[in-house]
Amino acid sequence: MFPKKIILLPLAIAFTVSISLQCSAQKRLRDFNLFTIEDDKAIGMQVSQEIERSPAKFPILPEKGNEEAYKYLRSLMNKLLQSGKVAHAKDFAWQVKIIKDDKTLNAFAVPGGYLYVYTGLIKFLDSEDQLAGVMGHEIAHAALRHSTKQMTKLYGLDAVRQLVTGRKDAKMVEQMALSLASLKFSRKHEAEADEHSVHYLCGSNLNAAGAAGFFKKIKGKEGTPPAFLSTHPDPGNRVKAIEYKAQELNCRGDDTNKAAYDKIKKLLK
Ligand SMILES: [Zn+2]
Structure with a gap:
């Protein structure tokens, strides 16, 4: 024994x-994700093409005649991407489009780095750091692959396999575009995206807690809740958490670039 x-x-x-x-x-x-990074890129490309093909639902502001606004948004996005803190900064598509809809206070990101910002949101905000904060939040959703994680949770293995390998008809891609544009994230993913927005901006000239400015403004808004809150729930303590993170990381930037931002707002009229 x-x-x-x-x-x-x-x-x-x-x-x-x-x-x-x-x-x-x-x-x-x-935090499970049945999709691969290549799937994120492929789904993103398909969905972004579908968005371009659906002007009734997604009226993209043409590049022609709006060069300056596009240049401004791209330079903001690049500032965030060049922080060295964004996952897939080099291998995702990273493009930003403006959707011409003054009534919608929203922005969203599709897998693979396709960002959409509504004119309603740009006009609602006061300064560059606020927009950069919201863009950082959306970049984080794409970089951290929240959409495909959420789709994994919602639809499970069979649907995912079909989405990736099955034949996709136009209707299916259209559905995918619509559901991705209005996908609700978990609180955990929202908090993660807020936190990463601060990380990306920290070290730049801009106020790293810019996203907090957005939530403060939106909380004070009366009437029906803006679209951003239906796809980005729980504003609760987000202001505090964002400001706390910026302090914790000792972020020094405090520029708001209000003058440059106002110029872009005027151009969008
Ligand atoms: Zn979000």
Whole structure:
């Protein structure tokens, strides 16, 4: 017979291993993504093409005649991408389009780095740091691949396999575009995107807590809740969390570039 110790030791090890495996499995499940990075890129490209083809639902502001506004938005996006803190900064498409709809206070990102900002949101905000904060938030949703994580959770393995490998008809891609544009994220993903927005801006000349300015403004707005809140729930303590993060990271930038921002707002009239 083996001494007790020799029998108990492997049991204890097995027990510990099984507990830690369970913990990491739970963690993985919470942040599980059945899509590959290549899938994110391919879905993003298809959906962005579908958005271009659907001017009734997504009236894209033409580049022609709006060169300056586009140049401004791109330079803001590049400032964030060049922070060195954005995952997939080099391999995602990273393009930004303006949607001409003054009534919608929203912005959204499609997998693979396709950003959409509504004129309603640009006109609603007061300064460059606020817009940069919101753009940083959307960049984070794409970079951290929140959409495909959420789709994994919502639709499960079979639907995902069909989406990626199955034949996609026009109707299906249209549905995908619509559901991605109005996808609701979890609180965890929202908090993560807020936090990353601060990270991306920290070290730049801009106020890194710019996204907080947006939430402060939107909280004070009366009437029906703006679209951003239906796709980005729980404004609750987000202002505090964003400002706290900027302090914690000791971000020094405090520019708001209000004058440059006002110029762009005027151009969009
Ligand atoms: Zn969000």
